[in-house]
Amino acid sequence: MKNEILKVEDLIVAGSVPILKGVNLTVFEGEIHAVLGSNGTGKSTLGYAIMGSSRYRVLKGRILFKGRDITHLSMTERARLGITMAFQHPANFEGIKVVDYLRISKKYSRDNLNPDEALRMVGLEPKKFLNRELDTGLSGGERKRIELAAVFLMRPEIAILDEPDSGIDLMSISDIANVMRTLNKMGTTIVLITHREELALIAERASHLCAGMILKTGSAREIVDIYLKNCKICDHINQPEVNHASL
Numbered sequence: 001m002k003n004e005i006l007k008v009e010d011l012i013v014a015g016s017v018p019i020l021k022g023v024n025l026t027v028f029e030g031e032i033h034a035v036l037g038s039n040g041t042g043k044s045t046l047g048y049a050i051m052g053s054s055r056y057r058v059l060k061g062r063i064l065f066k067g068r069d070i071t072h073l074s075m076t077e078r079a080r081l082g083i084t085m086a087f088q089h090p091a092n093f094e095g096i097k098v099v100d101y102l103r104i105s106k107k108y109s110r111d112n113l114n115p116d117e118a119l120r121m122v123g124l125e126p127k128k129f130l131n132r133e134l135d136t137g138l139s140g141g142e143r144k145r146i147e148l149a150a151v152f153l154m155r156p157e158i159a160i161l162d163e164p165d166s167g168i169d170l171m172s173i174s175d176i177a178n179v180m181r182t183l184n185k186m187g188t189t190i191v192l193i194t195h196r197e198e199l200a201l202i203a204e205r206a207s208h209l210c211a212g213m214i215l216k217t218g219s220a221r222e223i224v225d226i227y228l229k230n231c232k233i234c235d236h237i238n239q240p241e242v243n244h245a246s247l
């Protein structure tokens with residue numbers, strides 16, 4: 001039997017209004033697990049909640065990491081346990097050089113990869129980027145790649161990758177798939193947040209998030225088929241009367 005590395009139980013999470021309405025999710029150790037859903041369904045909120053961001057309040061439910069209840073741990077404590085997230089919109093930090101940012105990530109690292117190698121793994125030439133500042137001078141795609149390089153350096157137990165392809169125009173789906181498979185082979189379990197079915201197919205299993213709830217978990221193929229059949233025609237925001245749980 002496979003070990004559960006992450007378990008989310010009946011999670012209700014709010015920002016200024018409730019967003020997640022009772023999410024259940026189980027991720028097995030060593031897998032790539034896609035969380036697939038359309039815009040605004042709560043994917044990033046789920047990622048932030050697992051990571052422990054103070055942006056959102058957990059009103060009910062639990063998050064377990066390797067059987068331990070981490071619902072009330074801080075983001076830093078969760079990072080120390082080996083949980084990390086590459087954000088959909090990574091923050092910029094004026095005055096911090098790329099090399100220093102990557103060195104901070106390396107502090108949490110479980111192996112000997114260096115910043116040069118990590119940048120090369122995401123298709124960036126170290127000489128060109130190490131001494132750049134992590135400010136608005138970097139393009140969105142470059143910033144996303146640097147975030148992925150930081151994940152490589154940390155080699156966490158579990159990485160939540162929130163729309164890892166967004167803004168990365170020159171990287172094909174197969175390049176992104178290779179980056180994820182390499183990270184996965186190095187021992188990191190991946191939660192891949194996406195609204196793109198072709199990206200979700202990289203995963204072994206997937207969960208379908210709709211209107212703040214996971215409606216179904218199954219093989220990536222099975223979940224992608226449900227998503228294509230129901231979600232491309234359903235604008236859940238404008239159709240609150242749709243009974244999503246019956247999809």
Ligand SMILES: Nc1ncnc2c1ncn2[C@@H]1O[C@H](COP(=O)(O)OP(=O)(O)OP(=O)(O)O)[C@@H](O)[C@H]1O
Nearest residue numbers: 015016017019038039040041042043044045046195
């Ligand atoms: N702090 C907040 N307070 C109130 N509502 C919020 C807050 N943060 C997000 N929301 C709303 O919650 C919903 C889910 O947002 P979220 O960012 O999790 O969606 P998403 O599935 O990641 O979407 P996308 O595919 O566009 O990235 C959206 O309608 C968003 O406007």
Ligand SMILES: [Mg+2]
Nearest residue numbers: 043044045088
């Ligand atoms: Mg999002």
